[in-house]
Amino acid sequence: MKNVPNIVVLVKRVPDTNARIVVSGDRVDLSAVKWVISPYDEFAIENALQHKEAAGGSVTALTLGPAGADKVLKDAKAIGVDEIVRVWNDSWSEMDSNGIQSALAQAITDLGAEVVYCGKNAADTGAGSTGPGIAERLGWASVSNVTDVTFEGGLTVTTPVENGSARVSVSGNAVVSCDKGNIKVRKPNVKGIMMAKRAQVSVVSADAPSATVTIVSQTPPPAKPAGKKYEGGASAQEVARLLRDEANVI
Amino acid sequence: MSESIIIAETGKGSVSAVTAELVSAAIALGTSPTVVVPCTDASMADNAGYDGVSRTIAVKGACFENYDAASWASAIDAAAPSGIIIAAATPQSKDIAARIAAKRNLSVVQDVVSIDGMNLTSPIYSGKAMQTVAISGDSVISVRANVFPAASSAAANVSVVDQSGDVSTAVQEIMARASARLDVSEANIIVSGGRGMGSPENFSHLEKLADVIGAAVGASRAAVDTWDDIPHSMQVGQTGKTVNPNLYIAVGISGAIQHLAGMRSSKYIVAINKDADAPIFAHADYGIVATWEEALPVLESELSSMMS
Ligand SMILES: Cc1cc2nc3c(=O)[nH]c(=O)nc-3n(C[C@H](O)[C@H](O)[C@H](O)COP(=O)(O)OP(=O)(O)OC[C@H]3O[C@@H](n4cnc5c(N)ncnc54)[C@H](O)[C@@H]3O)c2cc1C
Numbered sequence: 031m032k033n034v035p036n037i038v039v040l041v042k043r044v045p046d047t048n049a050r051i052v053v054s055g056d057r058v059d060l061s062a063v064k065w066v067i068s069p070y071d072e073f074a075i076e077n078a079l080q081h082k083e084a085a086g087g088s089v090t091a092l093t094l095g096p097a098g099a100d101k102v103l104k105d106a107k108a109i110g111v112d113e114i115v116r117v118w119n120d121s122w123s124e125m126d127s128n129g130i131q132s133a134l135a136q137a138i139t140d141l142g143a144e145v146v147y148c149g150k151n152a153a154d155t156g157a158g159s160t161g162p163g164i165a166e167r168l169g170w171a172s173v174s175n176v177t178d179v180t181f182e183g184g185l186t187v188t189t190p191v192e193n194g195s196a197r198v199s200v201s202g203n204a205v206v207s208c209d210k211g212n213i214k215v216r217k218p219n220v221k222g223i224m225m226a227k228r229a230q231v232s233v234v235s236a237d238a239p240s241a242t243v244t245i246v247s248q249t250p251p252p253a254k255p256a257g258k259k260y261e262g263g264a265s266a267q268e269v270a271r272l273l274r275d276e277a278n279v280i
Numbered sequence: 281m282s283e284s285i286i287i288a289e290t291g292k293g294s295v296s297a298v299t300a301e302l303v304s305a306a307i308a309l310g311t312s313p314t315v316v317v318p319c320t321d322a323s324m325a326d327n328a329g330y331d332g333v334s335r336t337i338a339v340k341g342a343c344f345e346n347y348d349a350a351s352w353a354s355a356i357d358a359a360a361p362s363g364i365i366i367a368a369a370t371p372q373s374k375d376i377a378a379r380i381a382a383k384r385n386l387s388v389v390q391d392v393v394s395i396d397g398m399n400l401t402s403p404i405y406s407g408k409a410m411q412t413v414a415i416s417g418d419s420v421i422s423v424r425a426n427v428f429p430a431a432s433s434a435a436a437n438v439s440v441v442d443q444s445g446d447v448s449t450a451v452q453e454i455m456a457r458a459s460a461r462l463d464v465s466e467a468n469i470i471v472s473g474g475r476g477m478g479s480p481e482n483f484s485h486l487e488k489l490a491d492v493i494g495a496a497v498g499a500s501r502a503a504v505d506t507w508d509d510i511p512h513s514m515q516v517g518q519t520g521k522t523v524n525p526n527l528y529i530a531v532g533i534s535g536a537i538q539h540l541a542g543m544r545s546s547k548y549i550v551a552i553n554k555d556a557d558a559p560i561f562a563h564a565d566y567g568i569v570a571t572w573e574e575a576l577p578v579l580e581s582e583l584s585s586m587m588s
């Protein structure tokens with residue numbers, strides 16, 4: 031890594047986690063949801079900003095999406111990132127992970143980044159594929175589910191391991207996928223919000239391979255059969271019996 | 281029959297039980313699986329034989345000493361033939377799955393909970409909807425635990441491949457978990473407490489019950505945020521852990537959508553809440569409308585007499 035790092039943080043637009051997800055036909059209908067930055071991406075932004083404050087350099091927020099995704103870039107700008115970039119190609123529609131990662135990796139290369147922060151998973155896909163997948167495409171190291179990042183003497187991150195957590199130092203360029211951890215994320219201030227209003231999103235293009243994974247349908251979750259409900263603490267005895275005899279889980 | 285490669289789930293120096301479920305997933309896909317076991321000592325693969333699996337490859341490499349995504353993916357990729365790659369949907373294996381998919385220029389489908397031909401279903405929007413995708417050609421998938429039956433064990437036909445990868449991360453220090461308790465992400469039974477527990481000290485009642493039934497103790501975000509003694513590692517939900525146990529016992533937890541996001545796919549859910557209208561009851565197989573002070577001691581003594 032250079033002395034002054036060029037930092038990219040990935041932000042994704044997702045429905046507010048309180049939003050009701052409605053299925054119409056065989057697709058989720060998102061026309062009425064409120065959009066927000068995916069929750070873990072907020073930790074990614076915070077870590078990216080702290081990295082810059084410790085080491086200098088600049089932070090670029092990058093998203094892949096249609097024009098509607100500009101909102102989360104402006105939200106990131108209001109929190110304090112320097113540049114905001116959206117990668118998009120009007121020929122893209124339902125992309126698979128291979129397409130999304132290829133396009134983002136290309137944009138990251140074009141931006142000349144040396145370190146990328148992203149969320150451990152996105153609130154819509156829940157996948158957790160993008161960080162490690164991009165790292166592989168860039169030939170970089172990656173550490174996922176990171177709960178703490180320090181910058182003295184190089185990048186050191188905390189990540190869960192079998193019996194607890196490990197502090198791991200990373201050499202070379204890296205993708206850091208962020209979990210919640212103990213950091214407090216900063217909120218936008220008035221000045222930030224004003225700056226974000228005027229900020230220009232640079233829109234860049236990239237190539238993406240066509241999808242080999244295609245969506246067949248999106249459906250509501252299977253309805254659970256109504257459960258049994260009892261009044262009073264003494265009924266715990268009956269529930270214990272059912273756990274053994276009916277559910278067979280004890 | 282087309283080929284598949286199962287990446288054995290490993291932990292505590294051995295192949296984990298969920299690997300047998302991956303074999304059933306491979307068979308549901310109509311593929312003939314080879315099991316690949318990342319290890320530093322090839323004897324670990326001796327137990328990785330299953331009905332329906334003709335070959336087990338022990339990938340033996342120094343890089344498998346500590347988890348490092350890049351080197352694990354590179355060594356496993358080098359040792360694994362082509363085909364559909366199947367891993368367990370644990371944080372570490374999802375990470376490797378994503379890297380191997382990228383290495384092979386394939387797509388990855390995570391958290392599969394059902395397989396119908398080449399159609400795979402996974403939860404999206406934290407379980408508020410399900411998505412079915414069709415895969416064409418090779419791809420990489422991860423499969424949730426507790427969904428497919430475990431294939432029976434059989435003698436393993438092991439071949440050893442010496443293969444390591446370049447490690448770019450170095451462990452500086454391991455911070456062992458303060459308590460020797462099971463982590464919620466590893467447990468088959470979870471007892472979770474919420475703000476309704478009233479104080480962090482009262483979590484000792486949950487621990488007592490957990491000890492009786494071999495469960496891990498979890499918590500809602502309200503509990504984690506309100507009480508310093510309840511660490512984030514215990515949090516279940518949207519910004520905590522996603523769990524898929526056989527049994528989830530929610531105590532003093534209202535059942536907010538973000539909490540449900542982390543546990544709604546549990547096989548059985550028990551709720552103990554004093555408010556009969558708490559949303560958690562809509563998701564509970566067995567609901568007890570009572571305070572935990574009333575219900576927990578009864579549950580604990582009844583279960584402990586069953587266990588003895
Ligand atoms: C972006 C975002 C992410 C979030 N992520 C998460 C997450 O990961 N996990 C999570 O859990 N939440 C998450 N939340 C918070 C979530 O919305 C709820 O606020 C939280 O789950 C509430 O926790 P609770 O059920 O313990 O508390 P409350 O909602 O306060 O419920 C307490 C319950 O205890 C019951 N009770 C009280 N006394 C007793 C008693 N003596 N005996 C029995 N019952 C009693 C009450 O009737 C009540 O139902 C998130 C929120 C947001 C906005």
Ligand SMILES: Nc1ncnc2c1ncn2[C@@H]1O[C@H](COP(=O)(O)O)[C@@H](O)[C@H]1O
Pocket residue numbers: 040041042043068070071074092093094095130147148149150151152153155156157158159160161
């Ligand atoms: N379309 C996208 N644009 C920007 N960042 C993304 C996009 N998709 C995924 N990411 C990043 O990758 C993380 C993990 O996403 P996923 O692999 O979908 O769970 C997200 O939290 C984002 O930080």
